[in-house]
Amino acid sequence: MDGTFNENDLSRVIEADRANVWHHLVQHQQFFTGADPKIIVEGKGMRVWDQKGIEHLDAVAGGVWTVNVGYGRETMGDAVRDAIVKMNFFGGTAGTIPGALFAEKLISKMPGMSRVYYANSGSEANEKGFKLVRQIAHKKYGGKKHKILYRDRDYHGSTIGSMSAGGQDERNAQYGPFTPGFVRVPHCLEYRKHEQDGAPAENYGEWAANQIEEVILREGPDTVGALCLEPVTAGGGVIEAPDGYWPRVAEICKKYDILLHIDEVVCGVGRTGEWFGYQHYGIKPDIVAMAKGVASGYAAISCLVTTEEVFDMFKDDSSDPLNYFRDISTFGGCTGGPAAAMENMRIIEDENLLQNTVDMGAYMLDQLHALKDKHKVIGDVRGKGLFLGAELVADRDTREPIEEKRVQAVVGDCMKNGVIIGATNRSLPGRNNTLCYSPALIVTKDDIDQIISATDNALSRVFG
Numbered sequence: 095m096d097g098t099f100n101e102n103d104l105s106r107v108i109e110a111d112r113a114n115v116w117h118h119l120v121q122h123q124q125f126f127t128g129a130d131p132k133i134i135v136e137g138k139g140m141r142v143w144d145q146k147g148i149e150h151l152d153a154v155a156g157g158v159w160t161v162n163v164g165y166g167r168e169t170m171g172d173a174v175r176d177a178i179v180k181m182n183f184f185g186g187t188a189g190t191i192p193g194a195l196f197a198e199k200l201i202s203k204m205p206g207m208s209r210v211y212y213a214n215s216g217s218e219a220n221e222k223g224f225k226l227v228r229q230i231a232h233k234k235y236g237g238k239k240h241k242i243l244y245r246d247r248d249y250h251g252s253t254i255g256s257m258s259a260g261g262q263d264e265r266n267a268q269y270g271p272f273t274p275g276f277v278r279v280p281h282c283l284e285y286r287k288h289e290q291d292g293a294p295a296e297n298y299g300e301w302a303a304n305q306i307e308e309v310i311l312r313e314g315p316d317t318v319g320a321l322c323l324e325p326v327t328a329g330g331g332v333i334e335a336p337d338g339y340w341p342r343v344a345e346i347c348k349k350y351d352i353l354l355h356i357d358e359v360v361c362g363v364g365r366t367g368e369w370f371g372y373q374h375y376g377i378k379p380d381i382v383a384m385a386k387g388v389a390s391g392y393a394a395i396s397c398l399v400t401t402e403e404v405f406d407m408f409k410d411d412s413s414d415p416l417n418y419f420r421d422i423s424t425f426g427g428c429t430g431g432p433a434a435a436m437e438n439m440r441i442i443e444d445e446n447l448l449q450n451t452v453d454m455g456a457y458m459l460d461q462l463h464a465l466k467d468k469h470k471v472i473g474d475v476r477g478k479g480l481f482l483g484a485e486l487v488a489d490r491d492t493r494e495p496i497e498e499k500r501v502q503a504v505v506g507d508c509m510k511n512g513v514i515i516g517a518t519n520r521s522l523p524g525r526n527n528t529l530c531y532s533p534a535l536i537v538t539k540d541d542i543d544q545i546i547s548a549t550d551n552a553l554s555r556v557f558g
């Protein structure tokens with residue numbers, strides 16, 4: 095192809111994409127048997143336009159819970175441009191102005207935390223957390239207290255290390271063997287407690303947390319260094335832990351001297367109506383990873399945040415040549431990320447978007463409950479803030495999940511009618527049956543009405 099490009103004729107772009115781009119999570123055969131790859135050309139506010147100029151209302155913030163402040167924000171572009179023209183990058187051994195100022199701002203939203211380590215992706219931030227735990231085990235416990243517990247249905251990233259902490263068997267299938275020293279604990283999805291041996295009718299939250307203690311005792315507390323959990327499980331089915339769960343988790347971690355690593359990659363920076371998901375539950379993490387919403391996708395940035403106590407273990411003895419975190423992320427030294435993150439936070443504060451998330455989240459949850467009253471295929475509705483899910487079942491009594499292809503048919507019908515919603519996909523064998531909603535935090539009642547109406551019509555068309 096030559097270098098000329100006519101902005102109004104995207105056929106060349108589509109052909110370039112078809113010929114050379116490998117899309118994420120996509121089976122490509124369809125693009126050689128009639129379908130065109132989708133190209134998203136432009137975005138403004140809650141809406142995006144594709145190569146045919148068709149408008150879509152985006153109910154999943156860029157497909158994967160990311161664009162929290164919405165599309166087309168000029169001030170985000172200005173912040174990144176100003177930062178990178180002055181000083182675009184320097185390796186993280188040195189500081190930068192945006193890096194220092196955003197770290198200070200971020201820590202002001204996280205009482206009890208004190209240090210920010212910059213990287214690029216959620217997977218990478220989590221991996222760095224795991225490396226901290228391993229190094230602490232070597233420094234303090236002769237390497238023994240190195241195991242990292244993770245939960246069934248949770249996800250922490252796409253690298254082999256983070257997949258080793260992956261609680262989604264279908265997502266992990268064919269990518270093993272994984273890293274040793276990661277141990278699974280049971281999920282805490284009350285709606286599916288009938289599938290868990292011994293789950294009680296009452297106090298399920300406490301019981302689910304006690305299952306973690308059982309794993310710790312089985313493994314040996316002196317071998318377990320950390321427990322890694324999502325505050326609200328995302329791709330595993332939008333799962334908020336029931337009452338009684340988090341206080342017990344905190345107690346267990348304290349009792350056995352286990353670090354609590356919270357994966358805020360989806361929940362972080364506003365999605366649930368607090369700055370961080372864990373802040374709903376009164377817990378004090380030792381390590382927090384965040385990525386997607388930190389800069390709403392205007393720049394690639396992730397952060398690993400720790401307490402001063404954790405940080406101190408890596409600086410207490412400067413006579414030991416190995417006694418510091420010997421880790422680097424080249425692009426953690428880009429200034430565009432923290433500059434965008436700073437502006438992202440300013441927007442959330444100035445536009446009162448945390449409150450909007452609480453208000454619109456409550457409204458949307460009510461609307462989903464109304465849909466549940468109308469469509470018996472909806473077995474459960476759940477979530478926190480603007481992070482919501484509707485689990486589809488073939489039978490409300492047995493809770494047998496609807497098969498994935500019919501769930502995808504609902505998603506496809508919404509897409510055809512101009513609304514992008516999500517669903518759990520190829521993650522949990524036989525359990526990819528939850529519709530997912532995570533609109534940008536600027537969403538209005540009218541937008542929600544449009545999302546609910548598209549879902550309502552899609553459910554009627556797919557399930558009659």
Ligand SMILES: Cc1ncc(COP(=O)(O)O)c(C=O)c1O
Nearest residue numbers: 215216217249250251328359360
């Ligand atoms: C909870 C959670 N953790 C980690 C990740 C990995 O983030 P990334 O894709 O930026 O590596 C994701 C991505 O979806 C996620 O949902």
